[in-house]
Amino acid sequence: MIHAPAVITTDRLVLRRPALTDAADVYAYAHDPEVTRHLVWPTHTEIKESIAFLETCDPRWEAGDEYCWVITIAPEDRVVGSIGCRVREYTADFGYVLHRAYWGHGYATEAAQAVVTWLRSLPGICRISATCDVDNLASVRVLEKSGLSCEGRLRRSTIRPNLSSTPRDTFVFAWVQDEGVKP
Numbered sequence: 664m665i666h667a668p669a670v671i672t673t674d675r676l677v678l679r680r681p682a683l684t685d686a687a688d689v690y691a692y693a694h695d696p697e698v699t700r701h702l703v704w705p706t707h708t709e710i711k712e713s714i715a716f717l718e719t720c721d722p723r724w725e726a727g728d729e730y731c732w733v734i735t736i737a738p739e740d741r742v743v744g745s746i747g748c749r750v751r752e753y754t755a756d757f758g759y760v761l762h763r764a765y766w767g768h769g770y771a772t773e774a775a776q777a778v779v780t781w782l783r784s785l786p787g788i789c790r791i792s793a794t795c796d797v798d799n800l801a802s803v804r805v806l807e808k809s810g811l812s813c814e815g816r817l818r819r820s821t822i823r824p825n826l827s828s829t830p831r832d833t834f835v836f837a838w839v840q841d842e843g844v845k846p
């Protein structure tokens with residue numbers, strides 16, 4: 664079992680494990696349709712959906728299914744987004760979301776770079792990937808700035824329920840450890 668850090672600190676951010684007391688802050692971004700437009704989960708319409716999400720975080724972390732951190736901007740402890748990753752043997756993938764009021768300051772990139780750095784430090788991980796909707800150009804930039812490259816377009820692969828009930832094209836991005844490099 665991997666030992667994921669409960670706290671990851673960057674120049675401006677503290678990523679920490681979520682608490683149920685973060686529900687109002689999570690709801691603040693999760694109920695914004697501009698924020699959830701390109702995501703795979705439906706816009707929250709009631710705070711109980713944000714509470715339900717937070718309730719899944721601890722068991723998923725303990726089971727090694729997913730490590731999810733909330734994003735805070737130091738020195739405030741207020742949650743402005745979240746970032747999560749899944750590790751499966753020699754691969755990992757991640758995703759992130761940020762409150763709209765905090766877009767455009769490089770925060771998502773800073774959080775993603777920190778998680779990618781941690782994932783790259785794990786022995787045996789040779790592939791770190793993320794997907795995003797082909798229209799999600801801000802996320803494309805975040806992934807590029809985090810050291811991932813676009814590998815291609817999965818056509819009609821993913822339903823983004825806040826955009827359409829039919830599957831849409833998705834970009835696959837990845838960082839890959841060269842073969843022959845010892846992890």
Ligand SMILES: CC(C)(COP(=O)(O)OP(=O)(O)OC[C@H]1O[C@@H](n2cnc3c(N)ncnc32)[C@H](O)[C@@H]1OP(=O)(O)O)[C@@H](O)C(=O)NCCC(=O)NCCS
Nearest residue numbers: 698759760761766767768769770771772795800801802804
């Ligand atoms: C995607 C998201 C996390 C980016 O957060 P952020 O903190 O604003 O991102 P950053 O500031 O680190 O970087 C954004 C980059 O995208 C660029 N960008 C923003 N909007 C853009 C657009 N419409 N077209 C092209 N580039 C765009 C910015 O200029 C910046 O690139 P630069 O540094 O080269 O100028 C944020 O917009 C968000 O939460 N969106 C909704 C949830 C989401 O889509 N999550 C990702 C799912 S895959």
